[in-house]
Amino acid sequence: xxxxIIGYAGMTHLGLNxxxxxxxxxxxxxxxxPDPLLVSALDRGELPVIEPDLPELLQKNARHIKFTVDxxxxxxxxxxxxxxxxxTDDTGRSDxxxxxxxxxxxxxxxxPETVMVILSQVPPGFTRARMRPGRLLHYQVExxxxxxxxxxxxxxxxFIVGCADPGQPLPAALAHFLGSFGCPIxxxxxxxxxxxxxxxxxxxxxxVSTANTLAELxxxxxxxxxxxxxxxxxxxxxxxxxYLAPGLGIAGGNLERDLATVCIFADRYGTDxxxxxxxxxxxxxxxxxxxxxxYPEILSKLEDPVIAVLGLAYKQDTHSxxxxxxxxxxxxxxxxxxxxxxxxxxxAVVPNSRCYGAISELDACDGADALVVMTPWSQFGRIDPTxxxxxxxxxxxxxxxxxxxxxxxxxxxxxxxxxxxxx
Amino acid sequence: MNIQxxxxxxxxxxxxxxxxxxxxxxxxxxxxSVQGVPTLGLTSSDVDLAGAGAVAQxxxxxxxxxxxVMLAALTPDKGRDVNTLMKNLAMxxxxxxxxxxxxxxxFVYFSSDAVYDPSVSHVSEDTPASPADLYGAMHYTREIxxxxxxxxxxxxLRPTIVYGADDxxxxxxxxxxxxxxxxxxxxxxxxxxxxxxxxxxVDDVAALTVNCLLHGRxxxxxxxxxxxxxxxxxxxxxxxxFGSSIEVIATPRTNPITHRHYExxxxxxxxxxxxxxxxxxxxxxxxxxxxxxxx
Numbered sequence: 001x002x003x004x005i006i007g008y009a010g011m012t013h014l015g016l017n018x019x020x021x022x023x024x025x026x027x028x029x030x031x032x033x034p035d036p037l038l039v040s041a042l043d044r045g046e047l048p049v050i051e052p053d054l055p056e057l058l059q060k061n062a063r064h065i066k067f068t069v070d071x072x073x074x075x076x077x078x079x080x081x082x083x084x085x086x087x088t089d090d091t092g093r094s095d096x097x098x099x100x101x102x103x104x105x106x107x108x109x110x111x112p113e114t115v116m117v118i119l120s121q122v123p124p125g126f127t128r129a130r131m132r133p134g135r136l137l138h139y140q141v142e143x144x145x146x147x148x149x150x151x152x153x154x155x156x157x158x159f160i161v162g163c164a165d166p167g168q169p170l171p172a173a174l175a176h177f178l179g180s181f182g183c184p185i186x187x188x189x190x191x192x193x194x195x196x197x198x199x200x201x202x203x204x205x206x207x208v209s210t211a212n213t214l215a216e217l218x219x220x221x222x223x224x225x226x227x228x229x230x231x232x233x234x235x236x237x238x239x240x241x242x243y244l245a246p247g248l249g250i251a252g253g254n255l256e257r258d259l260a261t262v263c264i265f266a267d268r269y270g271t272d273x274x275x276x277x278x279x280x281x282x283x284x285x286x287x288x289x290x291x292x293x294x295y296p297e298i299l300s301k302l303e304d305p306v307i308a309v310l311g312l313a314y315k316q317d318t319h320s321x322x323x324x325x326x327x328x329x330x331x332x333x334x335x336x337x338x339x340x341x342x343x344x345x346x347x348a349v350v351p352n353s354r355c356y357g358a359i360s361e362l363d364a365c366d367g368a369d370a371l372v373v374m375t376p377w378s379q380f381g382r383i384d385p386t387x388x389x390x391x392x393x394x395x396x397x398x399x400x401x402x403x404x405x406x407x408x409x410x411x412x413x414x415x416x417x418x419x420x421x422x423x
Numbered sequence: 424m425n426i427q428x429x430x431x432x433x434x435x436x437x438x439x440x441x442x443x444x445x446x447x448x449x450x451x452x453x454x455x456s457v458q459g460v461p462t463l464g465l466t467s468s469d470v471d472l473a474g475a476g477a478v479a480q481x482x483x484x485x486x487x488x489x490x491x492v493m494l495a496a497l498t499p500d501k502g503r504d505v506n507t508l509m510k511n512l513a514m515x516x517x518x519x520x521x522x523x524x525x526x527x528x529x530f531v532y533f534s535s536d537a538v539y540d541p542s543v544s545h546v547s548e549d550t551p552a553s554p555a556d557l558y559g560a561m562h563y564t565r566e567i568x569x570x571x572x573x574x575x576x577x578x579x580l581r582p583t584i585v586y587g588a589d590d591x592x593x594x595x596x597x598x599x600x601x602x603x604x605x606x607x608x609x610x611x612x613x614x615x616x617x618x619x620x621x622x623x624x625v626d627d628v629a630a631l632t633v634n635c636l637l638h639g640r641x642x643x644x645x646x647x648x649x650x651x652x653x654x655x656x657x658x659x660x661x662x663x664x665f666g667s668s669i670e671v672i673a674t675p676r677t678n679p680i681t682h683r684h685y686e687x688x689x690x691x692x693x694x695x696x697x698x699x700x701x702x703x704x705x706x707x708x709x710x711x712x713x714x715x716x717x718x
Contacts, residue, residue, distance in 0.1 A: 281549065288688040292649075295691045300698040332692045 003027065004173035007077035009106050010084030010099075011038055011067065013049045014119060014144050018083055020054060021153030023061035025180050031067045032074055034105065042067045050319040050344050053150040071105045074114075078173040082106055083119035083142070088253050088322075092260030094123065103130060110135075115171045121254065123261050124194040127162055136171050138163055139190050141197040146252055147317030158184040162193030201258040202276070205250060207243040209279045212286045215246035215420035225420025226402070246419040248325035248374070248400055249287035250279075251314040256323060290329050290372050290398050293417050297396050298370045305336055306393070308368035310361055311375025312342035312349060319344045326374035327351070339364040343377055362391050369394035376401035385412035435636060436488045436528075437461045441472070441481075441518060442495030446590045447533065447582075450629040451492065458633065467495070472514035481521035490529040490636050493518055493569070499558050500592055508557045515565040522572060529639055531578045531632065532569040534562040536645065536683070538581060547686035548581075548643045566643075578635055582646035583685060586705065587625030588712035596654070597622055597706060600661040601713065604669045610662055614676030616655030621647040621685045624705035634694055647685035648699045660703055664710035 004027070008019040011033035023029045033039050038048060045062075047055060058065070066073070074080050082102050086094045099120050110116060115136040118127055127139040139162030145152050159178045161170065166187045169175070178185050188196070215225040225246060233240045250256055259280050266273035298305050314324035321327050330338060330350050339356045340347050341364040347357025358364035361383050365371055371392060373380055380403045388397065388404070389412040397409050400419045409416040417423045438455055442448045443464025452464050463484065470480050472495055485491065495514060497507050522530065537559035538552040554560045566579045586597035593599050595613065603610045628646055635644065655671065662669035690697075700708070 285547075285686065285688070288691075291691055291695075292688060295695065299691075299695045332695060335695065 004078035004176055005030065005076055006177060007032065007074040007080035007106075009033070009071075009074065009080060009082045009102050010120070011035075011042060011048075012085040013051075013146075013149065014085050014142055015081070015083035016042075016047070016049065017051060017054060017144060017149040017153050018081065018119060018142070019065065020057050020061060021150060022177070023064040024057050024154060027064065027177065027180075029065045030073050030077055031065055032069070032071055032106075033067070034069060034071070034102075036069045039067045039069045049149075050317065051149045052147065052317055057150060071109050074106060075109050075111060077110070077114055079115045079117065079171075079177055080106055080110060081117045081119045081140070086120050086122075086257075088257045088260075092253075092256040092258075093264070094121070094257055094261075096122065096126070100130075107132065107135065115174045117174065121197055121257065122194060124191045124198075124265065127190040127194065128164070131164060138170075138174060139193050141193055141200075143197075143200070146320055147315055156181055156183050158186055160193050160196050161185060161187045162190040163187050164190065198258045198261060201255050202262065204243045205255055205259065205279050205283075206275075207238075208245075208247060208250065209282045211244045211246045212249075212282060212419075216286075218420045219422055222422050224422075245401070247286065248289055248419075249283035249285075249323075251287075251323040251325060252318075252320060253322040256280075287325050287328050288332075289400060289419065290325070290374065291332050293398055294370060294372070294396075297415070297417075298394070299336070302369055302394075305369040306367060307333055307336055307338050308358075308364040308366075308371045308392070309338055309340045310342070310364060310371065310373045310380055311377055312340060312345040312347070313375050313377075316375055316377045321345055321349055324375075329372065329374060330355070339366070339368055342375065343379060362387055365391035367391075367393050370396035370398065372398040373401065373403050376403045380404070385409045385414060389413050435460045435490055437463060437486065437490070438636060439463045439465065439485060439489045439491045439527075441465050441470075441491065441493045442533075445494055446587065446592070447585060447625060447628055447632075448492070448494040449589065450587070450625045451494075451632050454626075454629045454633050455636075458637075460633075460636075463489075465495075472517055473510050474517075477514075477517035478520045478524070481518065482524045485521060485525040485527060487526035487528070489525075489527045490531070491518075491522065491527045492531040492533065492632065492636070493565075494533040496533075496561070496565075498592060500594075503557060505557065508561050511561045512564060512568075515568050519568050519572060522575065527575055529578070529636065529641075530569060530572065530575050531580060531635065532566060534566050534579050534581045535559065536581050536583050536647075538563040538566070541681055541683075544682045545684050545686060546645065548645055548689050576639065576641045578640050579643045580632065580635070580646050581643065582628055583621040583623055583648075583683070585623055585625050585628050586709060588709045590625070596620070597657055597661060597709070600658050601664075601710065604661055604665050608668060609670040609672055610658045611672045611674060612654055612658060613674065613678065614680065615673045616658055616671070617653055617680050619651040619653050619682040619684065621649070621651045621683060622657060622702055622705075623648050624700040624709075627699050631690070631694065631697065634697070638693075640693060644690060644693065645685055645687065647687055647690070648702075649685055649687035649690075650699075650702070651682070651684045652702055657702070657706070660706045661710070664707060 006022050006027045007030045008015045009032045019029050019031050084098050117138045117140050119142050141160035218225045229244045232238045262276045263273050312326045334352050337354045339358050341358040385408045395415045397414045398417045406416050440448045444466040452462050455462050538554050539546050540553040541555050552563045554563050569577050584596045590598040600610045658671045
């Protein structure tokens with residue numbers, strides 16, 4: 001067939017990154033979003049999200065991408081992805097109204113032979129419930145990772161495609177488009193694909209929860225988790241890419257969504273989700289690591305202490321603060337003076353009235369009794385701990401993600417606390 | 424359940440302590456008085472809580488603007504049987520009925536860590552209550568009775584092992600160890616004293632309670648330090664206060680070893696600058712108080 005024209009509906013994180021990756025593959029793109037402000041901003045090259053390589057790749061492929069607020073423009077497409085980001089509530093439940101509204105808008109304008117693919121993460125059963133007579137409908141698992149979205153979209157490991165009947169060949173436009181990425185394509189029934197995405201995330205959560213549980217034990221018994229990790233990664237059953245870095249609980253919203261979905265389905269169908277609930281509890285517990293560490297060292301000891309916090313985003317290379325451990329920590333430091341710095345996120349999001357938004361990392365450290373590195377931005381790793389020691393009033397440094405390094409901090413005379421090793 | 428804070432429109436008008444003559448109640452009353460908070464301490468000689476006239480009598484004493492702290496209970500040393508359970512529940516039934524009549528601004532119920540399954544080693548407020556005996560079942564039932572007063576903000580406090588000079592109970596732990604050392608010249612442990620527990624000084628229990636009253640806290644809060652020590656460590660600390668003559672003796676173990684650690688994040692979040700009395704410091708001050716030395 002001739003090269004298909006690809007459409008994307010929903011120009012937030014998932015849709016935008018996926019569309020730019022498709023354009024970079026050489027396809028012509030029509031990108032629809034009903035928000036005129038967002039579309040105008042995109043036309044001017046202003047991005048609503050922070051992702052490495054995204055600005056450059058958008059600029060490079062700009063002539064292949066048409067942003068529009070007119071859904072009728074999608075009529076020209078052979079394949080349309082419906083890909084809005086779905087917000088979640090405090091319990092991890094997705095708001096599905098937005099994608100349903102978008103599906104209705106897209107369905108109304110597509111030609112009968114155009115393939116519609118749901119790319120947003122939806123609960124099992126969602127896609128089959130949206131099947132309509134005469135509509136070519138598929139579901140495709142998204143594997144977006146905040147901070148690595150372009151890399152993941154451009155070089156996927158595989159495509160997992162949900163089908164009404166996996167025994168039937170994929171529609172030509174979809175097969176052509178996916179085939180251009182040169183990776184395995186795994187067709188399966190809708191429900192399997194929807195659950196595959198959740199399964200991937202549950203495996204990741206299991207690995208992270210295991211790492212967190214054992215890292216805490218390391219902190220108590222004098223073991224060092226960083227020494228154990230290489231041994232695990234050389235075990236073929238675990239593997240070199242396993243998520244074994246301890247952290248401050250699960251954040252960002254996507255994994256929490258899947259944990260909630262499994263619990264909801266388990267409750268509905270009477271299956272056992274005890275281990276999933278344990279992961280959720282473990283995540284909440286680990287989120288408070290910094291507070292629990294600061295408490296005996298600083299909060300209960302000093303009169304009106306000052307705490308420096310580096311990093312507000314839930315992880316590096318993203319602007320997202322969804323379930324951010326840093327924001328959670330700051331919520332509980334409201335009565336204290338805090339000095340914060342994040343390369344991307346404004347200090348205006350900090351819920352503390354006694355907050356100073358620093359202009360640099362070392363500015364945040366000035367006169368503070370303790371420094372807490374809550375997001376592992378790579379630029380924080382370039383700070384010399386000796387400079388930190390000179391700017392701090394106290395000596396306590398909490399570096400859960402080992403951005404600054406134990407040896408360098410000890411050499412600078414700092415009291416160093418991290419995940420997975422004794423202080 | 425998360426601990427939350429209600430909006431207290433004005434400072435504490437009066438705190439009524441039901442069970443004010445007890446070890447904890449008396450300490451809370453002392454601390455409130457130091458802070459200038461008016462108190463009414465009720466003891467069993469003022470009101471027989473299990474008696475027929477308890478509701479009417481309490482209702483004449485309580486005011487809708489009171490903060491009420493319920494500490495009265497027949498402890499296990501007074502009985503572990505069904506009769507004791509039913510008496511304890513009757514006491515609570517009467518307290519609830521009186522409050523139903525008068526209303527109150529804030530109700531604090533002093534429960535116990537006995538509501539948790541003794542085999543659970545890591546406990547937080549999210550740990551499901553699963554009492555193993557009638558004493559634990561009594562406290563858990565009383566918690567539910569308290570919370571059933573839907574129009575009154577309720578705080579449930581679940582303290583761990585409390586120690587201090589004025590403790591009249593003889594539960595296994597610092598208080599009993601001190602008495603053993605003084606009377607027998609030795610401290611006898613169960614097994615090697617390997618079990619790990621969280622021990623909190625009564626002054627900390629009272630200070631946290633006063634803080635909860637002042638801030639109008641509601642929900643459930645474990646009252647523990649977050650630091651657990653073995654009974655042997657505690658026994659040796661106590662023994663040290665008496666000089667070198669006190670022997671700490673192990674006995675053959677008859678029960679399996681259980682440990683108890685508290686995850687105190689909720690308490691830290693509620694009172695992030697609260698400073699606990701360290702166990703060693705608390706044992707020393709308790710010893711000095713009981714021997715009449717200046718603290």
